[in-house]
Amino acid sequence: LMTQSPATLSASPGERVTLSCRADQIVGTNVAWYRQRPGQAPTLLIFGASNRATGLPGRFSGSASGRDFTLTISSLQSEDFALYYCQQYNTWPRTFGQGTKVDIK
Amino acid sequence: QVHLVQSGAEVKKPGASVRVSCKTSGYPFTTYNIAWVRQAPGQGLEWMGWMSPYNGNTIYAEEYQGRVTMTRDTSTTTAYMELTSLRSDDTAVYYCAREGGGWLETWGQGTLIIVSS
Numbered sequence: 001l002m003t004q005s006p007a008t009l010s011a012s013p014g015e016r017v018t019l020s021c022r023a024d025q026i027v028g029t030n031v032a033w034y035r036q037r038p039g040q041a042p043t044l045l046i047f048g049a050s051n052r053a054t055g056l057p058g059r060f061s062g063s064a065s066g067r068d069f070t071l072t073i074s075s076l077q078s079e080d081f082a083l084y085y086c087q088q089y090n091t092w093p094r095t096f097g098q099g100t101k102v103d104i105k
Numbered sequence: 106q107v108h109l110v111q112s113g114a115e116v117k118k119p120g121a122s123v124r125v126s127c128k129t130s131g132y133p134f135t136t137y138n139i140a141w142v143r144q145a146p147g148q149g150l151e152w153m154g155w156m157s158p159y160n161g162n163t164i165y166a167e168e169y170q171g172r173v174t175m176t177r178d179t180s181t182t183t184a185y186m187e188l189t190s191l192r193s194d195d196t197a198v199y200y201c202a203r204e205g206g207g208w209l210e211t212w213g214q215g216t217l218i219i220v221s222s
Contacts, residue, residue: 098149
């Protein structure tokens with residue numbers, strides 16, 4: 001089970017935000033993050049807990065500490081107001097967190 | 106460029122079956138595994154299962170065991186997901202995605218399946 005917090009985060013453009021995800025068991029660094037804009041398929045942001053996907057802007061970063069994982073967006077852009085999901089791929093079945101919605105304050 | 110293009114939306118009656126296709130291009134089909142994920146209206150992402158296009162091996166989430174079958178046609182580089190005994194709570198957008206090393210690096214556009222009498 002992957003537990004994300006908060007469920008909703010209200011922020012302003014240009015603001016720095018941090019999204020959290022906690023695993024209920026050891027998953028190593030086998031965690032990915034995805035962004036899903038309204039009406040679109042998810043897109044990969046981070047894999048291996050801290051590796052940016054090809055072409056991803058540098059404002060996105062991921063980190064891990066034990067069973068706690070963090071996605072940081074250093075300066076929110078308009079396209080970043082979206083849903084974010086973490087996923088573990090250490091064990092079967094793969095599991096997603098329930099999501100964090102980042103909306104405009 | 107890697108592309109995964111899925112079949113179109115469908116409306117099905119309860120008890121029916123549906124097969125969703127995922128046409129891949131831009132990479133060696135048998136080299137990357139395919140996962141299927143679904144998203145009910147207003148809900149989060151739910152991992153359904155995984156298939157190796159190389160040998161057809163599959164792993165399914167327990168809640169779909171017995172109802173889902175994932176297959177592939179290597180000649181057309183297409184993956185398929187069939188779900189049987191449809192219920193109203195199977196109404197969702199179904200996605201295929203190409204796996205990297207477990208993460209889902211490229212997604213199809215999604216296929217809306219509506220189950221309604």
